[in-house]
Amino acid sequence: MSSLPKADSLVSKKFKMPKKNWFNAPFEFKKGTYNYGSNPKHHVALDLPNPRNWSPEDQDWQLPENWKEILLEGLRERLDKYRSLKIFMDVCVRCGACADKCHFFIGSGDPKNMPFLRAELLRSIYRREYTKAGKIMGKLAGARDLTEEVVKEWFYYFFQCTECRRCSVFCPFGIDTAEITIIARELLGLLGVNTDWTLASVSNCFRVGNHVGIPPHAIVDTIDMLCDDIEDITGVRVNPTFNRKGAEVLFIAPSGDFFADPGIYTFMGYLMLFHEIGLDYTLSTYASEGGNFGLFVSHEMMKRLNAKMYAEAKRLGVKWILGGECGHMWRVVNQYMDTMNGPADFLEVPVSPITGTRFENTKSTKMVHITEFTSDLIKHNKLKLDPRRNDQYKVTFHDSCNPARAMGIFEEPRYIIKNVCRNFYEMPENTIREKTFCCGSGSGLNNDEFLEMRMRGGFPRANAVKYVQEKHGVNMLSCICALDRAALPPLMDYWVPGVEVCGVHELLGNALVMKDEGDRVRETNLRGEPLEEVGGEQDV
Amino acid sequence: MGVGFSLLMIVLLVLIPFLGVYAGLEYVLGVVFPYLAFSIFIIGILYRIICWGRSPVPFRIPTTCGQQKSHDWIKADPVENPTTAFGVILRMVKELFFFRSLFRNNKVKITEKGHIAYIWEKWLWLAAILFHWSFFIIIIRHLRLFTPKTPWLVSFFERMDGFFGFGMYSFYFTDLLVVIGLAYLLIRRLVIPMVRYVSLAADYFVLFLIMGIAFSGILMKYFVRADVAGVKELAMSLVAFKPVVPVDIGSIFYIHLFLVCALLAYFPFSKLMHGPGLLLSPTRNMANTNRMKRHINPWNYPVKVHTYEEYEEEFGKVMQAAGLPLDKQS
Ligand code: HEM
Ligand code: SF4
Ligand code: SF4
Numbered sequence A: 001m002s003s004l005p006k007a008d009s010l011v012s013k014k015f016k017m018p019k020k021n022w023f024n025a026p027f028e029f030k031k032g033t034y035n036y037g038s039n040p041k042h043h044v045a046l047d048l049p050n051p052r053n054w055s056p057e058d059q060d061w062q063l064p065e066n067w068k069e070i071l072l073e074g075l076r077e078r079l080d081k082y083r084s085l086k087i088f089m090d091v092c093v094r095c096g097a098c099a100d101k102c103h104f105f106i107g108s109g110d111p112k113n114m115p116f117l118r119a120e121l122l123r124s125i126y127r128r129e130y131t132k133a134g135k136i137m138g139k140l141a142g143a144r145d146l147t148e149e150v151v152k153e154w155f156y157y158f159f160q161c162t163e164c165r166r167c168s169v170f171c172p173f174g175i176d177t178a179e180i181t182i183i184a185r186e187l188l189g190l191l192g193v194n195t196d197w198t199l200a201s202v203s204n205c206f207r208v209g210n211h212v213g214i215p216p217h218a219i220v221d222t223i224d225m226l227c228d229d230i231e232d233i234t235g236v237r238v239n240p241t242f243n244r245k246g247a248e249v250l251f252i253a254p255s256g257d258f259f260a261d262p263g264i265y266t267f268m269g270y271l272m273l274f275h276e277i278g279l280d281y282t283l284s285t286y287a288s289e290g291g292n293f294g295l296f297v298s299h300e301m302m303k304r305l306n307a308k309m310y311a312e313a314k315r316l317g318v319k320w321i322l323g324g325e326c327g328h329m330w331r332v333v334n335q336y337m338d339t340m341n342g343p344a345d346f347l348e349v350p351v352s353p354i355t356g357t358r359f360e361n362t363k364s365t366k367m368v369h370i371t372e373f374t375s376d377l378i379k380h381n382k383l384k385l386d387p388r389r390n391d392q393y394k395v396t397f398h399d400s401c402n403p404a405r406a407m408g409i410f411e412e413p414r415y416i417i418k419n420v421c422r423n424f425y426e427m428p429e430n431t432i433r434e435k436t437f438c439c440g441s442g443s444g445l446n447n448d449e450f451l452e453m454r455m456r457g458g459f460p461r462a463n464a465v466k467y468v469q470e471k472h473g474v475n476m477l478s479c480i481c482a483l484d485r486a487a488l489p490p491l492m493d494y495w496v497p498g499v500e501v502c503g504v505h506e507l508l509g510n511a512l513v514m515k516d517e518g519d520r521v522r523e524t525n526l527r528g529e530p531l532e533e534v535g536g537e538q539d540v
Numbered sequence B: 001m002g003v004g005f006s007l008l009m010i011v012l013l014v015l016i017p018f019l020g021v022y023a024g025l026e027y028v029l030g031v032v033f034p035y036l037a038f039s040i041f042i043i044g045i046l047y048r049i050i051c052w053g054r055s056p057v058p059f060r061i062p063t064t065c066g067q068q069k070s071h072d073w074i075k076a077d078p079v080e081n082p083t084t085a086f087g088v089i090l091r092m093v094k095e096l097f098f099f100r101s102l103f104r105n106n107k108v109k110i111t112e113k114g115h116i117a118y119i120w121e122k123w124l125w126l127a128a129i130l131f132h133w134s135f136f137i138i139i140i141r142h143l144r145l146f147t148p149k150t151p152w153l154v155s156f157f158e159r160m161d162g163f164f165g166f167g168m169y170s171f172y173f174t175d176l177l178v179v180i181g182l183a184y185l186l187i188r189r190l191v192i193p194m195v196r197y198v199s200l201a202a203d204y205f206v207l208f209l210i211m212g213i214a215f216s217g218i219l220m221k222y223f224v225r226a227d228v229a230g231v232k233e234l235a236m237s238l239v240a241f242k243p244v245v246p247v248d249i250g251s252i253f254y255i256h257l258f259l260v261c262a263l264l265a266y267f268p269f270s271k272l273m274h275g276p277g278l279l280l281s282p283t284r285n286m287a288n289t290n291r292m293k294r295h296i297n298p299w300n301y302p303v304k305v306h307t308y309e310e311y312e313e314e315f316g317k318v319m320q321a322a323g324l325p326l327d328k329q330s
Helices: A040-046 A067-081 A083-090 A103-108 A115-130 A132-141 A148-158 A166-170 A177-190 A196-207 A216-234 A263-277 A299-316 A327-341 A370-379 A401-405 A411-420 A448-457 A459-472 A482-495 A504-511 B003-022 B026-054 B085-098 B123-146 B152-164 B173-191 B193-198 B201-223 B228-239 B251-269 B271-280 B308-321
Strands: A249-252 A320-323 A367-369 A395-398 A476-479 A500-503 B106-110 B116-120
Touching: A040 A196, A067 A083, A067 A115, A067 A148, A067 A177, A083 A115, A083 A177, A083 B026, A083 B271, A103 A448, A103 A459, A115 A132, A115 A148, A115 A177, A115 B193, A132 B201, A148 A177, A166 A177, A166 A401, A196 A299, A216 A263, A216 B308, A249 A299, A263 A370, A263 A482, A263 A500, A263 A504, A299 A320, A299 A327, A299 B308, A320 A327, A320 A370, A327 A367, A327 A401, A327 A482, A367 A370, A370 A411, A370 A504, A395 A411, A395 A459, A411 A504, A448 A459, A448 A482, A459 A482, A459 B116, A476 A482, A476 A504, A482 A500, A500 A504, B003 B026, B003 B201, B003 B251, B026 B228, B026 B251, B026 B271, B085 B271, B123 B152, B123 B173, B123 B228, B152 B173, B173 B193, B173 B201, B201 B251, B201 B271, B251 B271
Parallel strands: A249 A320, A320 A367, A395 A476, A476 A500
Antiparallel strands: B106 B116
16 A cells, blocks of 8 residues: 555646657556566366466466467457447447546546557457458458557556456447457457456355355354454344255345455444345355355356355255345356356246235346345335434445346346435436446456556546545445445545445344344444434334 | 558548549449449348347346336326337437437536536537438438339438529539538547547548548539439449449449448448447346336346355354344254
8 A cells, every 4th residue: 555646636627638659658666556467376276277387477478389379269259149249349330428437547547448449459369360350451450469568458458457347438339448358358368368366266166165265164253253243232143044955035145245344344234234134045054145245257267156156045945045236146147147057947037025025037047136135125124224323324336347238137126225224315417327437446456466456446446435425414425335445445445435335235234123132222333433412212 | 540541541442443433444433343342232231230149148238327117196208218118219219319318418627616517419419410411311312313213212312402592503402511520520529538549540530431431422513513324324233233334424423332332331331330339238228127027038047155054054053143043043
């Protein structure tokens, strides 16, 4: 953190373009702006090519002998497999509507972070190899030769894209730079060029079941401790079960929610809710990760990790799956899971056992988002809520990129928030819902070595929070994403000190009046902060 | 980059027909090139679309720009986050005819105090709409040349468009608008640093080419009159596949026609395919029925997974110690 400039001097106020064209514009692997190279042991664990010790700062990346061939063949194959890629390679008119829509460009001013130029990094190679004009006219047609320098540049810039899809909302043709980034990363992966952070998480997830590699018994212990905390605060002992066959529902949350602050409060909220409504559910240690860093490596890796969800649901014989608050997990569940690992014909169409609501919108995938589930409970008056218990918070809501632009889940979390707290303020219109800004750390970039770039990328989001902080005194940024809960607190500390981060179900847990609490009066919220003002008059 | 090169190309493209008429090559310019260019245009577009279509759409990846359909008491956005074919069609119509997504455009400005302001910026949208619609109406108006009787649609557009005509001189509004639209698109490309930085020769080339077409057309209509009867005779003979080349139509006409031929022939191999491309763009033309209906990936293949058995094999002991149920009793 020490090398990171102060917040008021990080971002330049004007976007200046270099004089010389971008084809060979130099860039530098500067600390804080790039990801470390992948450790060979993860390559071995995951059967990935070219295991070796390497660093992006090395002159020689030890690429395979025939790296060019591999890369071009990989591109050819993907052009044949993805219509999206072909079309996105061909139809950009370089109108620039997407240019200042990318948080990394706004925060860094680096032209290669403009989505259309990011895409040109790949497009220029595509033109050279697969179009007549590019072959004959070269540079004039926007074609470049594929060199090792290009590979390095791709690594640098395709890992400065969080696959957030904001650019695709504004593009007249729906060109989705995230899709291009996903495929470019896949191509780099063919050469054994991956980031260490992502691969470490993936290999943990693959073998142990979750990103940080918590073994099964430790999961039980960790969650048991959260249950102790709940008991301390509410006097109620909740008893989640693990790997239990015959439960009605399998609940899968991002692992960030049970091992890291402030996600744990959200997890406590889930557990309290399930206890209160008497849900017949089980957790799984095998499928103990909702998140899927495979998405940030390749489609194949995404599938390899995602397979556990259905496999575990089948093994345990549950009726349907309930998913916790996580962003990219829901991108995978909503857009890929059924196609990749379905059909889920061994499950039933989800029905809320409490309200009887049939979740028709999930009738094929059979997995329900927890805010869909909880909003339905609230709508049917199944929960006793005391929103005054959140009175110390002035709350705003950050739409996480994936649930926003790959799903469209806007109202469900807001409905819950409005029912569990009394001070809710929206950020400016251009920064929420489908136009929401990324936290700057998505798509596997939430590591320490990338901190400067994360602060830059998170600048537009933080700036909008600052706006509501100054205008309404907002002090709590809520979200439905575990990565956000990990990434936003340092972002807030850097740009908008005084704003904390929470999940929606933490707020719910605070407000939830549990039957088993009886007459006992809660003295603290889930964070252990005293609930002074509400005092003794909290029964409604 | 490439402004000079593109201009040079246009000058060359103008010189060819100019010299051609001198050399008496009217038949080549008036018959061979148009047939050739039109064939390339049609076959090229079909080829490109088939080429795109041959790649499957493995995943359903719409960019959702509105509330999803979940509970019936939450109002879903049936167009920006469609779940029905009708919704998708509406979304596409909005994109195709009104450039919906471009209309979202705004401009980021960081103020002195370090606040980000999102500034109103619909000029690109406006210029694009002006240009495309005018261009479209102009093309429709041209159909008059190819039919003995003017079809009603064509005369309808003519009447709307020529509303401001006065006296002997008809004046078409779209002629002005298309030039304004093009000029704006060109100027912004040159002066907005971010756009200029990424622009390629091809980006300027099409703009110059279409401007060339527009200017030669305007010249011909309002200033250096060409022999309209002769033009019509040629046009009708072309569609009847019995080409006749009337004499002395005027070189300005051949310049206009040649530039059009160049555009037609260039079209399928350039970014001008963006119109057809939008129709096939998976982030726009798919319904977000993701969890309702399984989407099939034709090349879905089995992958190496870590099975529960392998997991239990490794962790069985600690799981048992932690009181977790096991599949295999050992
Ligand atoms: C249907 C949806 C379409 C959309 C949303 C669309 C959008 C755009 C946009 C945003 C530009 C701006 C280019 C610039 O900044 O310079 C453009 C340019 C252009 N479009 Fe379209 N367009 C569409 C269809 C078409 C069609 C069907 C044609 C066929 C004639 C066409 C021909 C052109 C031409 C000739 C240009 C100017 C040259 C250029 O700069 O690319 N467009 N279009
Ligand atoms: S908005 Fe779309 S068409 Fe315009 S430059 Fe960006 S990617 Fe290209
Ligand atoms: S997907 Fe997001 S991070 Fe990537 S280029 Fe687009 S706006 Fe930038």
